[in-house]
Amino acid sequence: xxxxxxxxxxxxxxxxxxxxxxxxxxxxxxxxxxxxxxxxxxxxxxxxxxxxxxxxxxxxxxxxxxxxxxxxxxxxxxxxxxxxxxxxxxxxxxxxxxxxxxxxxxxxxxxxxxxxxxxxxxxxxxxxxxxxxxxxxxxxxxxxxxxxxxxxxxxxxxxxxxxxxxxxxxxxxxxxxxxxxxxxxxxxxxxxxxxxxxxxxxxxxxxxxxxxxxxxxxxxxxxxxxxxxxxxxxxxxxxxxxxxxxxxxxxxxxxxxxxxxxxxxxxxxxxxxxxxxxxxxxxxxxxxxxxxxxxxxxxxxxxxxxxxxxxxxxxxxxxxxxxxxxxxxxxxxxxxxxxxxxxxxxxxxxxxxxxxxxxxxxxxxxxxxxxxxxxxxxxxxxxxxxxxxxxxxxxxxxxxxxxxxxxxxxxxxxxxxxxxxxxxxxxxxxxxxxxxxxxxxxxxxxxxxxxxxxxxxxxxxxxxxxxxxxxxxxxxxxxxxxxxxxxxxxxxxxxxxxxxxxxxxxxxxxxxxxxxxxxxxxxxxxxxxxxxxxxxxxxxxxxxxxxxxxxxxxxxxxxxxxxxxxxxxxxxxxxxxxxxxxxxxxxxxxxxxxxxxxxxxxxxxxxxxxxxxxxxxxxxxxxxxxxxxxxxxxxxxxxxxxxxxxxxxxxxxxxxxxxxxxxxxxxxxxxxxxxxxxxxxxxxxxxxxxxxxxxxxxxxxxxxxxxxxxxxxxxxxxxxxxxxxxxxxxxxxxxxxxxxxxxxxxxxxxxxxxxxxxxxxxxxxxxxxxxxxxxxxxxxxxxxxxxxxxxxxxxxxxxxxxxxxxxxxxxxxxxxxxxxxxxxxxxxxxxxxxxxxxxxxxxxxxxxxxxxxxxxxxxxxxxxxxxxxxxxxxxxxxxxxxxxxxxxxxxxxxxxxxxxxxxxxxxxxxxxxxxxxxxxxxxxxxxxxxxxxx
Numbered sequence: 012x013x014x015x016x017x018x019x020x021x022x023x024x025x026x027x028x029x030x031x032x033x034x035x036x037x038x039x040x041x042x043x044x045x046x047x048x049x050x051x052x053x054x055x056x057x058x059x060x061x062x063x064x065x066x067x068x069x070x071x072x073x074x075x076x077x078x079x080x081x082x083x084x085x086x087x088x089x090x091x092x093x094x095x096x097x098x099x100x101x102x103x104x105x106x107x108x109x110x111x112x113x114x115x116x117x118x119x120x121x122x123x124x125x126x127x128x129x130x131x132x133x134x135x136x137x138x139x140x141x142x143x144x145x146x147x148x149x150x151x152x153x154x155x156x157x158x159x160x161x162x163x164x165x166x167x168x169x170x171x172x173x174x175x176x177x178x179x180x181x182x183x184x185x186x187x188x189x190x191x192x193x194x195x196x197x198x199x200x201x202x203x204x205x206x207x208x209x210x211x212x213x214x215x216x217x218x219x220x221x222x223x224x225x226x227x228x229x230x231x232x233x234x235x236x237x238x239x240x241x242x243x244x245x246x247x248x249x250x251x252x253x254x255x256x257x258x259x260x261x262x263x264x265x266x267x268x269x270x271x272x273x274x275x276x277x278x279x280x281x282x283x284x285x286x287x288x289x290x291x292x293x294x295x296x297x298x299x300x301x302x303x304x305x306x307x308x309x310x311x312x313x314x315x316x317x318x319x320x321x322x323x324x325x326x327x328x329x330x331x332x333x334x335x336x337x338x339x340x341x342x343x344x345x346x347x348x349x350x351x352x353x354x355x356x357x358x359x360x361x362x363x364x365x366x367x368x369x370x371x372x373x374x375x376x377x378x379x380x381x382x383x384x385x386x387x388x389x390x391x392x393x394x395x396x397x398x399x400x401x402x403x404x405x406x407x408x409x410x411x412x413x414x415x416x417x418x419x420x421x422x423x424x425x426x427x428x429x430x431x432x433x434x435x436x437x438x439x440x441x442x443x444x445x446x447x448x449x450x451x452x453x454x455x456x457x458x459x460x461x462x463x464x465x466x467x468x469x470x471x472x473x474x475x476x477x478x479x480x481x482x483x484x485x486x487x488x489x490x491x492x493x494x495x496x497x498x499x500x501x502x503x504x505x506x507x508x509x510x511x512x513x514x515x516x517x518x519x520x521x522x523x524x525x526x527x528x529x530x531x532x533x534x535x536x537x538x539x540x541x542x543x544x545x546x547x548x549x550x551x552x553x554x555x556x557x558x559x560x561x562x563x564x565x566x567x568x569x570x571x572x573x574x575x576x577x578x579x580x581x582x583x584x585x586x587x588x589x590x591x592x593x594x595x596x597x598x599x600x601x602x603x604x605x606x607x608x609x610x611x612x613x614x615x616x617x618x619x620x621x622x623x624x625x626x627x628x629x630x631x632x633x634x635x636x637x638x639x640x641x642x643x644x645x646x647x648x649x650x651x652x653x654x655x656x657x658x659x660x661x662x663x664x665x666x667x668x669x670x671x672x673x674x675x676x677x678x679x680x681x682x683x684x685x686x687x688x689x690x691x692x693x694x695x696x697x698x699x700x701x702x703x704x705x706x707x708x709x710x711x712x713x714x715x716x717x718x719x720x721x722x723x724x725x726x727x728x729x730x731x732x733x734x735x736x737x738x739x740x741x742x743x744x745x746x747x748x749x750x751x752x753x754x755x756x757x758x759x760x761x762x763x764x765x766x767x768x769x770x771x772x773x774x775x776x777x778x779x780x781x782x783x784x785x786x787x788x789x790x791x792x793x794x795x796x797x798x799x800x801x802x803x804x805x806x807x808x809x810x811x812x813x814x815x816x817x818x819x820x821x822x823x824x825x826x827x828x829x830x831x832x833x834x835x836x837x838x839x840x841x842x843x844x845x846x847x848x849x850x851x852x853x854x855x856x857x858x859x860x861x862x863x864x865x866x867x868x869x870x871x872x873x874x875x876x877x878x879x880x881x882x883x884x885x886x887x888x889x890x891x892x893x894x895x896x897x898x899x900x901x902x903x904x905x906x907x908x909x910x911x912x913x914x915x916x917x918x919x920x921x922x923x924x925x926x927x928x929x930x931x932x933x934x935x936x937x938x939x940x941x942x943x944x945x
Contacts, residue, residue, distance in 0.1 A: 034078070034079060034081055034106065034107060035078050036076070036088075036108070036109050037074070037075060037076040037077070037110050038074070038113070039112065039113045039114070040053070040090055041114075041115055042095065042116055043115055043116075043117055045113075047069075047072050047073025048073050048095070048116065049069055049071050049073065050068055050092075050137035051069040051092040051116070052067075052068060052091045052092070052133035052135050052136060053066065053068070053069065053090050054088075054089055054134055055077075055082070055086045055087065055089070055105075056086060056087045057084065057085075057086055058085035058086060058087060059084065059085070062150070063134050063149075064086055065079040066133070066148075066698070067698045070641070080753070080755065081106045082106070083104055083106075085101060086102055086105060087100065087102075088100045088101075089133070090116065091132075093136065095118060096118070097119075098114055098116055132147075132148075134149065135165070140228070141213050141214065141215050142166075142213070142643075143212070143213050143214075144212040144214075146160060146206065146211060146212055147210075149163040150163070150800065152839060154205060154207075155206045155207075156206060157200060157201050157204045159206060160209060160212070161175065162795075164212060165701055165751065166643065166703050168749060168762065175236075176234075177214050178643050178645075178703060178705070179692065179705025179747070180216070180233060180234040180692075180694065181233055181234065182197075182233065182236055183233040183234075183235070184196070184233070184236070185197020185201065185235070185236045186237045186238065187200055187204070187237075187238050188240055188340075190276075191403070192278070192338065193336055193352050194352065199280065204269075205928075208240055208241055208245075209238050209239070210241040212237075212238060212239075213237040213238075213239065214236055214237075216229035216231070216232075217233040217235040218230075220417075220462065220464045221528075224415065224464060224465075224466035224477070225468070225530070226468075227593075228593055228598050231649075232690065240271060244930045245271050245272070246271060246930065247929050248269060248928075249928045249929070250266070250267045250926075250927055251265075251266075251925060251926045252265070252267075252925050253266075253922055253923070254923060255885075255920045255922025256920070256922075257918050257919045258918045261920060262286075263282075263283075263286055263288055263920065263922065265281065265282040265284075266281040266282070274340075274341060275340070277337075277338070277339050278336075278338040278339075282332070282334050283333045284331070285329065285332075286889070286920075287329060327897060327913065328360045328362025328912060328913045329361055329913060329914075330358055330359065331359045332357070333357045333358070334357075335355045336353065336355075338351070338352045338353075339351045346407040347406045348404070349402070350403040350404075351402045352400070352402070353399065353401075354401075355397070355398055355399075356395070356396070356397050357394070357396045358394070359393070360392065362390075362392075363390050363912070363913045364389045364912050364913075365387075365388050365910065365911045366386070366388075366389075366909065367861075367862070367910075368384070368907065368908050368909075369382050369383075369907045370383045370384075370723075370905065370906045371822055371906060372820075373777055373779035373781060374779075374819055380438055381437075381820075382437070382822075383435055383436070383437055383727055384437075385435040386433065386435075387432065388431065388432060388433075389430065390429070390430050390431075391429040391430075393425065393426065393427045393428070394425065395425045395426075396423070396425075397422065397423040397424075398421070399419075399420070399422075400421075402417065404416045411468045413465070413466055414464070414465045415463070415464045416461065416462070416463050416464075417461060417462045419458075419459070419460050419461065420458070420459055421456070421457070422455075423455070423456040423458075425452075425454050425456075426451075427450075427451070429449070429450045430449045431449075432445075432446065433445065435727045437725075443726050443727040444497065444499045444500065444672065445497075446496060446497035446498070446672065447495065447496055448493065448494060448495030449495070450493050450494075451491075452489060452491040452492070454487055454488070455489065456485065456486070459482075460484070461481065463479070464478075465477070465479075472535075474531055474532055475530050476527070476530075477528045477530075478526070478527050478528075479525070480523075480524070481523070481524045483521075483522040484520070485518075485519070485520040486519050486520075487518045488515075488516070488517050488518075490515050491514045491669070492512075492513045493511075493512055493514070494510065495508075495509075497672065499726035499728060500726060502725070508671040510671065512557060512559065512570060512573065513559075513566045514555070515555045515557075516552070516554050517553040517554075518550075518552050518553075519550070520548075520551075521548075521549045522546070522549075523545075524546045525544070525545045525546075526542060526544040527542055527543060528540055528541070537591070538590070539588070539589070539590050540588065541588045542588075543584065543585065543587070544583075544584070544585045545582075546582070546583045546585075547582050549578070550577075550579050550580075550659065551576075551577070553576050556569070556570035556571075556669075572617070573668060575614060575615065575617075575665050576613075576614060576616075577612075577613075577665065578612065578613045578614070578659060579612045579662075580612075581610050582608065583606050583607065583608040583609075584607050585606040587602055587631065588602070588603065589602030595639075596638065596639050597636065597638040599635075599636045600634070600635050601632075601634045602632070603630065603631065604630070604631045605628060605630055605631065606629050606630070606631050606654065607628050608627045608629070609625075609626055610624070610626070610656055610683075612624070613663075614665045616665045621663050623662055623679055629685070631652060631653065631654075632652045633652075634648075634650045634651075636648045641695070643698070644694070644696075645693070645694055646693050647691070647693075648690070649688075649691075650687070650689050651687075651689075652688075653685075653686060653688070654683050654686075657684070657733070659677070661681055662681050664676055664677055664678075664679060665677060672727070672728055672729065673728075673729050673731065674731070675731045675732070676732050677733065681733055681734070682715045682735050683715065684713060684735075685713065685714045686711050686712065686713040687712045687714075688709075689710060690707070690708075690709035691708050692708075693705070693707070701750060702748070702749065702751070703750075704748040704749075705746065705748075707744065707745050708742070708744040708745075709742065709743055710742030710768075711740060711741060712739075713739045714737050716735065716736050718739070718772075718773055718774045719731050719732075719774050720732050720774070720775040721774075721775065723777060736773045736780075738771065739771055740770065741769075742768050742769050742770065743768035745766035745767070746764060746766075747763065748762070757796070757798060758796070758797040759794065759795070760794070760795040761792075761794055762791075762792065763790075763791070763793075765788070765791070766788075766789050767787050767788035769784070769786055770785040771784055771785075772903075772904035774904060774905060781818060781905060783815050783818070783903075783905070784816045785814070785902075785904075786813070787814075789809065789810065789811040791809040791810070792807065792808050793805065793808075801838065801839050801840045802836075802838050802839070803838075804836050805834070806832075807832075807833045807834075808830075808832050810828065810830055810831075811829045812826070812828040813826060815904070820905075825902050826857070826902075827855070829853065829855045831853050831854075832851065832852045833850070834849075835849050843880075844873070844874070844876075845875075845876070846871075846874075847871065847873075848870075848871050849868075849869070849870040849871070850870075851867070851868045853866055855899065859909045862898050863896055864898075866895060866896040868890055868892075868894065869890065869891040869892050870888065870889050870891070871891060872888070873885065873886055880926070881926050881927070882924070882925055882926075883926070884921075884922075885923075885924070886920070887919070887920050887922075890916055890918070891917065893917040895914050895917075896911070896914060897911055897913065898910070898911045
């Protein structure tokens with residue numbers, strides 16, 4: 012795309028923000044004492060069917076302004092504020108600007124307890140620190156899931172990777188009736204819960220469990236969404252079952268069942284497929300094809316699906332996955348809430364990989380562009396099986412004390428098989444080494460972790476004590492089999508490394524944390540805290556190596572070079588003190604202390620024992636501040652200073668000789684990694700203009716970063732140890748803006764954004780320090796157009812540029828860029844039919860010869876609802892043009908890495924879905940009638 016075309020495109024997008032609606036309505040809202048009411052909801056509803064036409068929120072001075080279309084039909088102007096009687100006025104038409112002056116709301120005690128007529132609930136309410144949306148005020152198509160509902164809410168954005176932001180804050184927790192639905196990330200809830208059962212969408216700042224129990228404000232800058240189930244829909248069952256089969260023996264199937272009864276919920280999930288699918292989606296158009304798209308274009312996400320630490324679907328290669336999950340929550344008795352989730356997952360992945368890597372070597376004064384070029388091919392297969400139990404119990408001892416316990420258990424077995432071959436040449440195209448090999452590994456892992464939190468509040472408001480205890484105990488046992496032949500060529504001589512060996516690995520990790528904190532109020536807004544924290548981190552690695560015995564036919568010859576024992580223990584005590592300031596407009600939290608750490612390491616290798624014991628004393632500091640500039644305008648800042656300790660293998664002189672081409676050894680003089688972290692963000696959403704923006708920046712600066720110090724000999728063999736450098740940093744920044752326009756049945760939402768960063772990396776190769784300065788920038792733009800509930804058109808474009816400048820390499824710089832253009836269209840006409848197209852183009856510059864730089868990916872589906880819309884027959888075609896690719900380029904501080912992986916190619920799938928809904932309350936048909944009336 013030419014630069015002029017790009018500028019014109021961006022100009023048109025920005026110009027859209029200047030689009031003016033037909034008329035402007037405004038006024039001021041006060042109480043009967045003439046005190047302005049901030050965050051009162053002002054909205055227009057249709058007299059005919061109570062549909063919300065438009066809405067806004069009053070500002071700090073009680074003023075409001077609503078830009079809306081001319082209205083020819085009767086409407087109500089309504090104003091709602093908690094604790095006040097609602098205001099209603101009827102207009103037969105609205106065709107001109109109007110100033111309603113001051114509107115006075117009177118006290119209404121009944122609304123203090125939220126007893127209001129359901130039809131009169133406003134679309135948006137702001138209650139203290141909670142932003143609440145009334146789900147029924149936002150139209151979505153029949154059978155839409157919760158994710159489609161969220162897309163209609165003002166200030167809510169969902170990007171191509173599924174990341175959700177609300178008024179610029181990233182959402183990291185989604186709950187249903189205050190509890191996790193399988194997992195706190197909420198992906199299963201978003202994709203599987205129907206929007207029609209949702210009553211309210213409540214948005215708050217995400218709190219830690221300690222902050223939640225103590226009632227303190229959130230210290231982070233993330234948002235949490237809580238979905239409340241409509242009272243009429245909170246008694247009943249709903250779900251679906253789907254089965255599909257297609258070309259090339261592709262298949263998919265899934266089952267979803269949910270049972271709700273007041274505070275009790277039981278949910279069952281099951282899936283099986285061989286199309287890299289998550290297996291769960293109520294998106295009737297693209298459902299599981301979107302994961303395939305995201306896994307292969309230039310996005311940081313890979314379209315995979317993670318459930319409690321188990322990854323399946325997406326990524327490289329083609330995956331067959333199976334899963335069964337059960338989720339149960341209930342209030343067993345008055346004071347005990349429970350949430351229990353169980354998953355069984357299995358996944359088989361097959362992949363073929365082709366890689367070309369250029370490794371830069373330092374300038375030796377000859378002016379020659381020194382580098383080693385490695386070409387490799389590999390074929391791998393992996394299997395993974397996992398059981399996972401994730402639970403949470405909260406017991407309210409009395410009105411002043413609560414205890415929360417969250418244990419989690421995981422049992423995992425993984426197997427990996429791989430065959431590979433590679434050759435390495437120098438800058439003169441002279442072969443310096445080559446190798447072939449076959450490896451197999453199998454590992455069993457058991458993991459138990461838990462968090463126990465207790466908070467006690469005293470009679471004096473703000474005074475309290477919090478105690479937290481957490482643990483993580485991980486144990487793994489496995490074996491790595493290696494059969495390889497490696498040949499080194501140097502100065503006309505050939506040496507070889509022939510292996511047929513096994514290495515048994517036993518690893519144990521035990522981490523414990525105990526903290527206690529006491530808070531004492533000085534004033535209503537000022538609080539001081541004192542506390543202490545004790546952590547104990549221990550890691551043990553026990554390895555035994557054996558060579559194959561041709562006489563006995565087994566691995567019985569001990570290999571001392573592959574046998575070693577490593578242990579590392581870090582015990583830290585951190586007393587600290589802090590202050591907390593909470594005002595109406597801002598909050599500040601500063602905490603500082605001193606950490607005293609005992610760092611003990613031991614190893615046994617080649618008949619010699621090594622030990623390294625050191626004591627460190629370091630300061631700790633954490634600061635965050637949040638300033639509220641308006642009803643939805645905020646400024647947030649955070650700073651942290653911390654220390655990270657190296658692993659035993661990095662500080663003990665034990666060689667790792669398990670790879671013929673790479674040897675590593677520790678450095679006893681290595682210091683811990685000390686770093687400063689910072690983050691700053693500013694955001695605003697204007698409900699009156701349906702527009703918002705967000706700006707953020709962050710990074711970390713390291714004063715003693717741990718980096719590789721490598722020696723690469725003329726045959727390409729690398730020996731690496733570790734050292735400290737200062738002045739290493741990485742930083743990032745971003746900005747986004749969005750605006751929504753509505754006129755009659757037409758709705759436009761425009762999104763523009765940009766992100767980027769600047770990084771500085773350092774390291775050592777052959778005794779010379781190298782340095783890299785990385786620059787990256789990625790602007791994007793997207794438009795979402797809806798014509799009522801019949802048609803959706805969503806074009807988007809993303810450009811990503813990355814450049815690295817090098818010091819002490821003969822090569823001065825490297826760069827690459829990508830273009831990603833995508834167009835999605837969805838049609839719900841004619842009646843009962845759903846037709847979708849997902850068309851994208853990706854261009855990746857600077858890929859090496861033999862790697863294709865661009866491809867088209869076109870997916871389409873056609874669905875037909877019948878049998879009272881309980882059955883859906885669908886045919887979908889993935890990768891219609893059969894061009895899908897898995898190529899990518901990665902530029903690092905000392906190398907360029909081009910690769911190509913196996914990806915899913917064209918297939919046709921036929922499927923049938925059966926849906927069931929049966930609620931205890933009376934089911935509403937309003938949305939379905941309004942949809943099919945077209």
